[in-house]
Amino acid sequence: MAENQKQNYLTHPKGIMSWLLTLDHKRIGLMYLLGGIIFFFLGGLLALGMRLELAAPGNDFMSNETYNNVYTLHGAIMIFLFIIPAIPGALGNMLLPLMLGAKDVAFPRLNLASFYIYTLGALFVVYTIISGGVDTGWTFYTPYSTTSTSNVIPMTMGIFIIGFSSILTGLNFIATIHKMRIPGLTWYKLPLFVWALYGTSLVQITATPVIAITMVLLILERLLGIGIFDPALGGDPVLYQHFFWFYSHPAVYIMILPAFGIISEIIPVHSRKKIWGYKFIAFSTLSIAFIGFLVWGHHMFTSGQSVFSQIVFSFITYFVGIPTGVKIFSWILTMYKGQVSFTPPMLYALSFLFLFTIGGLTGIFLGAVALDIHLHDTYFVVAHFHYVMQGGTIIAFLGGLHHWWPKTMGTMYNQTVASICCLGVFLGFNGTFFPQFLLGLRGMPRRYATYDPQYAELHNYSSFWSGILGLSIFIAIMNLLWSLRKSNKLDPGTNPWGAMTLEWTHTSSPPHPHNFEKDPVLEHGPYDYDKVVVEPTFKK
Amino acid sequence: MSHDNSSPDFLQHHFHDVDQQYETAKLGMWAFILTEVLTFGGLFVAYVVYRSWYPEMFVGANLLLDVNKGLLNTIVLITSSLTMVLAVWAIQQKKQKLSLFMLIATFLFAFMFLGIKYLEYSHKFEVGQLPGEYYSYMGPEIAHLNNPHIFFSIYFIMTGLHGLHVAIGMGLIAWLIYATAKGNLHSKYYTPMEMIGIFWHLVDLIWIYLFPLFYLI
Numbered sequence: 001m002a003e004n005q006k007q008n009y010l011t012h013p014k015g016i017m018s019w020l021l022t023l024d025h026k027r028i029g030l031m032y033l034l035g036g037i038i039f040f041f042l043g044g045l046l047a048l049g050m051r052l053e054l055a056a057p058g059n060d061f062m063s064n065e066t067y068n069n070v071y072t073l074h075g076a077i078m079i080f081l082f083i084i085p086a087i088p089g090a091l092g093n094m095l096l097p098l099m100l101g102a103k104d105v106a107f108p109r110l111n112l113a114s115f116y117i118y119t120l121g122a123l124f125v126v127y128t129i130i131s132g133g134v135d136t137g138w139t140f141y142t143p144y145s146t147t148s149t150s151n152v153i154p155m156t157m158g159i160f161i162i163g164f165s166s167i168l169t170g171l172n173f174i175a176t177i178h179k180m181r182i183p184g185l186t187w188y189k190l191p192l193f194v195w196a197l198y199g200t201s202l203v204q205i206t207a208t209p210v211i212a213i214t215m216v217l218l219i220l221e222r223l224l225g226i227g228i229f230d231p232a233l234g235g236d237p238v239l240y241q242h243f244f245w246f247y248s249h250p251a252v253y254i255m256i257l258p259a260f261g262i263i264s265e266i267i268p269v270h271s272r273k274k275i276w277g278y279k280f281i282a283f284s285t286l287s288i289a290f291i292g293f294l295v296w297g298h299h300m301f302t303s304g305q306s307v308f309s310q311i312v313f314s315f316i317t318y319f320v321g322i323p324t325g326v327k328i329f330s331w332i333l334t335m336y337k338g339q340v341s342f343t344p345p346m347l348y349a350l351s352f353l354f355l356f357t358i359g360g361l362t363g364i365f366l367g368a369v370a371l372d373i374h375l376h377d378t379y380f381v382v383a384h385f386h387y388v389m390q391g392g393t394i395i396a397f398l399g400g401l402h403h404w405w406p407k408t409m410g411t412m413y414n415q416t417v418a419s420i421c422c423l424g425v426f427l428g429f430n431g432t433f434f435p436q437f438l439l440g441l442r443g444m445p446r447r448y449a450t451y452d453p454q455y456a457e458l459h460n461y462s463s464f465w466s467g468i469l470g471l472s473i474f475i476a477i478m479n480l481l482w483s484l485r486k487s488n489k490l491d492p493g494t495n496p497w498g499a500m501t502l503e504w505t506h507t508s509s510p511p512h513p514h515n516f517e518k519d520p521v522l523e524h525g526p527y528d529y530d531k532v533v534v535e536p537t538f539k540k
Numbered sequence: 541m542s543h544d545n546s547s548p549d550f551l552q553h554h555f556h557d558v559d560q561q562y563e564t565a566k567l568g569m570w571a572f573i574l575t576e577v578l579t580f581g582g583l584f585v586a587y588v589v590y591r592s593w594y595p596e597m598f599v600g601a602n603l604l605l606d607v608n609k610g611l612l613n614t615i616v617l618i619t620s621s622l623t624m625v626l627a628v629w630a631i632q633q634k635k636q637k638l639s640l641f642m643l644i645a646t647f648l649f650a651f652m653f654l655g656i657k658y659l660e661y662s663h664k665f666e667v668g669q670l671p672g673e674y675y676s677y678m679g680p681e682i683a684h685l686n687n688p689h690i691f692f693s694i695y696f697i698m699t700g701l702h703g704l705h706v707a708i709g710m711g712l713i714a715w716l717i718y719a720t721a722k723g724n725l726h727s728k729y730y731t732p733m734e735m736i737g738i739f740w741h742l743v744d745l746i747w748i749y750l751f752p753l754f755y756l757i
Contacts, residue, residue: 103554106564171571179564180554205571209579217586217697225673226693228586233672234687239589243582 008410008492008510023108026408026511028115029094035118036086037477039077040394046074048470051432055463057453067449068135069150073128075138080159081122083393084251087258088169088204089118091400092197094408096173098503098511099191101182101520106175114168117161124158137447139244142229142237146221153219160215163208166254170204173197184522191501191526192281196261199285203250203257203292211247214240238304245296253292255389257285259396260327263349266403267331268527269499270346271338275527277330284323291319301372310369317367324360328353343497344418348399351426355391359384362437377447380440383433391429398425398476405480406496407503410510412538413483421479424472431465491539498536501526505534550729562731569735573742576705580746583698587753590690600682601691602754604669606660610755613656614747620649621744624737627716634727636720643717643733646740650710657703664692671696695754702750705743712736 009026019027049070053062062070093111097104105111128134134155136145145152177198181190218240220226227233229240260281268275275281297305297313305313331353340346362384365371375381406412435458444455451459490496492508503511506520524532548558555561591598627642668676675689682688716733719725725733 107568108552108554110568167575171568171575174571175564175568178567179560205575206578209575210582213579213582217582220672220693220697224671224693226671226697227687227690228590228693234594234690236589236593239586243585 007513008508009513010410010510012513021112023104023112024513025093025097025105025108025111026515028111029090029092030408031115032085032089032093032118033091035115035122036082036090039081039122040086043074043078043082044470044473046070046077048466050074051463051466053449054451054459056460057451057456059450062449064449065135068137068447069133071447072134072137076134076155076159077125078389079138079251079255080162081125083255083389084166085118085162085169087262087393087397087400088173088197088200088254089115089165091262091397091404092169092173092200092258095404095503096176096194096197097180098507098515099194099501100176100180101185101502101506101516101522102176102180103515105172106180107172110168110172114165114172117165117168121158121160121162121165124154124161128155128158139248140218141244142218142221142240143231145218146230153222156215156218160212160219163212163215166204167208167212170201170208173201174205177201182520182522188279188282189522189525190282192264192275192278192285193258193261195282195285196257196264199289200254200257200261202286203254203289207247207250207254207293210243211251214243214247217243238300241300241303242296245299246293249296249299250289250292252388253288255393257288259352259393260285262396262400262403263331263352264327265499265501266345266349266399267334268338268529269403269497270343270349271335271340272498272529273334273338273527274530275330276333276336277326278527280326281330284326287323288320291316291323295320298367298372301369302376314367314369318364321360321364328357328360342419343402344413344415344422345399345403345497347419347422348395348402348425351422351429352392352395352399355387355395355426355429359387359389359391362387375440377445378440379436379444379446382446383436383440386429386433386436391433395425395429398422398473401480403497404503405483406490406494407509407511409484410490410492410494411483411485411488412490412494412496413479417479418476421472421476424468425476428465428467428469428472432462432469435459435462491537494537494539495534496536496538498534500524500528500532500534548728558729565731565735569738573738576742576746580698580701583694583701584749587694587698590694594685594687594690597685597688598691599757600685601688602757603681604677604679605695605755606663607755609656609660610751613653614751616649616653616656617744617747620646620653621741623649624713624740628730628734628737631720631725631730631733632727636723636726639733640717640720643713643720647710647713647717650706650713653706654703654710657699657706698750699754702743702746705746709736709740709743712739 009024019031022028049062050067053060053067053070093105128151131151131154134148134150134152136148136150136152140152140156177190177194217226217228221229221235225233227235229235229237231237264275264281295313295317297309298317301310301314362380366375366381366384402413402418439455439458439462442455444451490509492510494509495504497504499505502520502522505523507516551558551561555564623642623645627639627646630636630639630642664670667679668674669692670676670689671693672689675692677688713736716725716736719732
């Protein structure tokens with residue numbers, strides 16, 4: 001029995017093949033995490049390269065062509081290879097079956113297949129980089145993308161392939177959430193992270209097929225000149241934008257909904273208080289997923305649609321603010337009169353609330369047609385996007401990583417270093433991107449390697465802080481990895497935050513290879529801090 | 541740790557019982573069907589957009605398609621859907637041999653469909669009714685119309701993607717034939733056959749939309 005307790009998924013079974021051919025969702029989750037972090041690093045280096053170029057006016061390090069390649073690759077890598085797969089692929093895979101009390105996801109082989117499809121797509125992207133890059137921007141707008149001489153085909157092929165990985169993960173999660181729950185774990189007793197993954201998965205399976213077919217049409221346009229997107233052949237380039245944003249706007253919610261889920265877990269646990277408005281948060285997830293399908297036209301206010309469409313899309317766009325506001329207020333009310341402890345995951349969650357709110361509010365600016373005419377394609381959009389995606393999703397991802405690290409890896413990182421890094425990320429992020437709002441308001445257009453000297457001061461400021469931001473994230477991740485050294489093992493019973501979801505209360509840290517030694521029995525809801533006492537336990 | 545005394549060998553370790561495994565597979569399959577519908581949905585949107593842009597050209601260009609071959613293919617594919625249903629019904633009734641026969645019939649109908657499609661395609665290739673830049677046909681029926689290459693682009697992409705689905709379906713049915721002949725599928729466990737059946741009906745259903753859109757109107 002004592003032998004048995006020491007068994008965990010990290011060490012059992014052993015050998016490289018047992019990892020490469022594993023059907024265990026926890027190992028697949030870790031492999032996704034590794035892949036995601038590698039591309040996060042790569043995308044981050046490209047970003048720092050851009051900031052270096054932009055630190056002063058003029059072409060200091062890069063030619064305009066190089067700069068075009070760098071921002072395209074930064075965007076495409078960060079979105080398609082890191083943000084979209086990272087939270088569902090890594091944290092979702094790791095945690096979903098544990099939270100449901102299941103032995104695995106519904107289709108373990110499909111799960112492994114989607115990881116390898118992701119890898120294959122990633123290889124296409126790597127090939128694109130090695131063979132000279134692509135310069136169209138991550139949106140691949142036609143007609144430029146059908147005439148550009150850069151490597152559009154391998155890049156879009158990569159995105160097409162990664163799309164399947166995303167679809168299969170979503171499909172797997174939906175079947176898992178519906179059918180793999182233990183008895184008694186009804187929908188309203190699910191942790192909110194599961195609701196978030198459910199909403200995400202619905203968007204993944206309904207939106208991603210459209211980007212897949214769009215990429216196919218783009219590739220065929222380049223190969224055969226099919227005349228669907230190319231105006232010279234009788235086609236319509238604006239149709240491409242409709243297709244693209246029909247996926248890519250909902251994809252924004254593929255990126256942010258899992259982050260909402262993480263925040264919904266972190267805040268009640270680290271405030272030791274029942275979540276406020278459980279059903280509101282759960283259904284706001286589904287309504288965001290739904291409304292997200294009806295607003296794609298707000299990306300196209302300046303690219304030729306009727307005034308009527310503009311007004312309708314603008315109007316519907318504001319609706320997204322309602323469920324999002326519901327979430328923000330519910331989280332704040334959860335903390336009210338709670339026992340808030342400023343642990344590293346909680347610090348990330350608090351940063352998220354602050355940064356995401358700025359990102360969301362500036363989205364309202366851009367959703368207004370009149371303002372958007374002025375602000376589109378400026379740094380205001382760049383700043384808004386990064387406040388939502390980095391200030392929102394990546395901050396939540398880092399928070400989730402710190403929250404579940406002791407669970408998944410069985411070690412505790414240095415919490416002081418982690419907290420300082422979180423502060424560094426917060427300051428560095430604001431320092432980098434807040435000036436970009438001002439740059440945008442003053443008319444600095446996006447996607448230029450050089451600029452008028454009047455913008456130099458703000459650009460210089462932004463570049464300086466981007467260094468702090470990059471360094472803080474790097475140290476934060478190194479801090480996590482450094483915790484893996486052998487002397488640092490935690491007791492398998494550790495529940496350092498006193499969380500009450502099944503993955504904390506019913507299995508060891510790191511979990512057993514089959515998740516639970518015996519079938520878990522549900523004793524309480526995920527956030528019943530008002531009824532049950534789960535003491536934080538933390539020993540080596 | 542299931543309390544089920546009987547744990548048949550087709551039950552995967554992470555499921556509690558056979559029902560759960562079956563229900564899960566079915567839900568997963570329907571979710572997959574939804575993604576297929578949306579994939580083709582993008583192409584149907586392209587069809588609608590260009591039909592509304594060039595209504596006369598679409599009406600003129602569809603006359604170049606061979607309605608008889610299209611109709612024959614429709615009949616072939618609908619019949620194959622019937623044989624597929626019968627295969628599933630037969631295996632439920634423990635009629636292993638009948639099921640096998642029906643699967644083989646389905647496979648042959650699918651093969652026939654692709655054969656007829658091949659004849660159609662090769663004729664189009666000969667006369668230069670090709671997608672996009674490769675389009676070269678300038679017959680009198682079409683000479684006065686704008687951009688007929690777009691019609692053939694959409695025609696080849698949609699029927700080509702559909703044909704790819706038929707080919708994949710044939711591969712899956714071939715595997716079913718093998719599994720049924722070996723006795724791996726039987727009246728207690730026929731989930732893969734039912735799932736592939738659902739897929740096959742989708743392939744049939746998409747063709748039922750493609751046929752009138754391209755050949756008739």
